[in-house]
Amino acid sequence: MDYNALAELLFSHIDKTMADYETIYPKRELPEDAKVTRFAPSPTGFLHIGGLFAALISERIAHQSGGKFILRIEDTDKKREVENGVEKILEGLIGFGVSIDEGFVDFDSQVGDYGPYMQSQRAPIYQCFAKELVKKGMAYPCFCTEDELSATREKQEAEKLLPGYWGSFAKCRNLTFDEIKEKIDAGMPYVLRLKSCGSEDKKIAFKDGIKGKIEMPENIVDVVILKSDGIPTYHFAHVVDDYLMGTTNVIRGDEWISSIPIHLQMFYMLGLKPPKYAHIAPIMKEDEGGKRKISKRKDPEAAVTYYDEEGYPADGVIEYLLNLANYTFEDFRKANKNAHWSEFKLEMNKMSNSGGLFDLVKLNDVCKNTVASYTAEKVYDLATKWAQKYDNELYTLLTRNKDFSVAMFNFDRNPDKPRKDIGKWSEVRDAFAFMFDELFDGQYENVENVSKEDAKKMLELYKEMYDETADNSTWFNTLKDLAEKIGFAREVKEYKKNPDAFPGHVGDVSNILRVAVTGRTKSPDLCSIMKTLGKEKVIERIDKAISALGI
Ligand code: GLU
Secondary structure (H helix, E strand, O other): OOHHHHHHHHOOOOOOOHHHHHHHOOOOOOOOOOOEEEEOOOOOOOOEHHHHHHHHHHHHHHHOOOOEEEEOEOOOOHHHOOOOHHHHHHHHHHHOOOOOOEEEEEOOEEEOOOOOOEHHHOHHHHHHHHHHHHHOOOEEEEOOOHHHHHHHHHHHHHOOOOOOOOHHHOHHHHOOHHHHHHHHHOOOOOEEEEOOOOOOOOEEEEEEOOOEEEEEEOOOOOOEEEOOOOOEOHHHHHHHHHHHOOOOEEEEEHHHHHHHHHHHHHHHHHOOOOOEEEEEOOOEEEEOOEEEEOOOOOOHHHEOHHHHHHOOOHHHHHHHHHHHHOOOHHHHHHHOOOOOHHHOOOOHHHOOOOOOEOOHHHHHHHHHHHHHHOOHHHHHHHHHHHHHHHOHHHHHHHHHOHHHHHHHHOOOOOOOOOOOOOOOHHHHHHHOHHHOOOOOOOOOOOOOOOOHHHHHHHHHHHHHHOOOOOOHHHHHHHHHHHHHHOOOEOOHHHHHHOHHHOOOEHHHHHHHHHHHHHOOOOOOOHHHHHHHHOHHHHHHHHHHHHHHHOO
């Protein structure tokens, strides 16, 4: 067979060679240990939390080594594509602060010298590489119809044989040039297949960056490399793209592990050095006592849009994912309270082999710490941004008086022991409802261990003693004075020593006042709340509480 003639017959429109593309896309000039990684999603729907996880890991591995992180869109399967698929992916990545160096950095703009970064725009490149394989006698056209292929499949199933186009099943492997030409001239559609060089009794071995050494049987199937429309299959596009883009480390979901024999074979047959591979186990969740993969269909938290809607701070979600990736992140966080997550050094070999367990309660805890580490201004900015999108009423209330809202977010935000009551912005409404009349349901309910009469006495007396300019300790001294005046203990200690001598203590006074002003028995620092609400509002609430006592 004259393979050059066959290559010309099939690819007369391709005049570039692999060497030409190697000139167009020269080797990158990067420091020796710099890693080039990529996230290569198909625009088939929302960005999955597992996708964000994989992208984050690839981004970290690239950037912590001084390398590059690429976003490549793998849109070779037009049937599965959804509208705005690229936007959805980008929105997810950018929203969570995953920074992209090359490829799609914006909805409609690509940057970088190794593009285009969308596979549907790279058809001639794949065809050039396919042509080289044909020239070497390593790929051939296959004219088998769907019916023929399914008959083969049935036979293989019945005989319990490896499914696929291989060995004696690979009928088109041995077509002559004239037979091929005749079919092409007759307008018969065909795919291009790799003429696999694998043998049934041989194994390949490779070292996975996460899973360690893996051995698998060689690929013996003549897999399709170009579909009948000239568009490559995932396998072939991966090999060509990651070679030309200079990817050093392919980090992807472990559903691709079984394709490794095909990928390594393709690199080998093209005479190219393969990248290093690392396969990430899927994120799991607990379900009915067992563990299962987070599922696109069953779990709302599978979509990254969920975290945006709920208002989890992006940094918190990323911190949590880093926690899932490396157990050492927790120690890093303890030792470096204020460091940005990007200062953590992620290690591939510390990643779990079996998949981290995703837990929304733990996520919320991590996010509480994240929010606690922010300034009140930052909380204000992020919470209003969220509310603008998802809670109009809250947005209006928060922005009505920015200073008021910032002061509110500043309650108990001291650096030593900040209060941790918000994990996500959707919790702001409830956590601070007492700060806004529109949200405050002020029906006063008396505290159990204080009589209504005493409660009334306390509230009325407080109105007289109230000095809105008092600092925190003077404010509390006033409560002590008040307690003493009505026969309650000034100090809790004093009360505990001799409980029969008093109806209660200063803590009861502050409780009554807290419930009157905030409607709850637990709140941030009451003195700050009262100062921010202002005397008029506080008196109004105290009066309402007095009348609710009904005596
Ligand atoms: N397009 C593939 C996917 O969405 C990418 C796999 C890879 O990273 O190589 O799963």
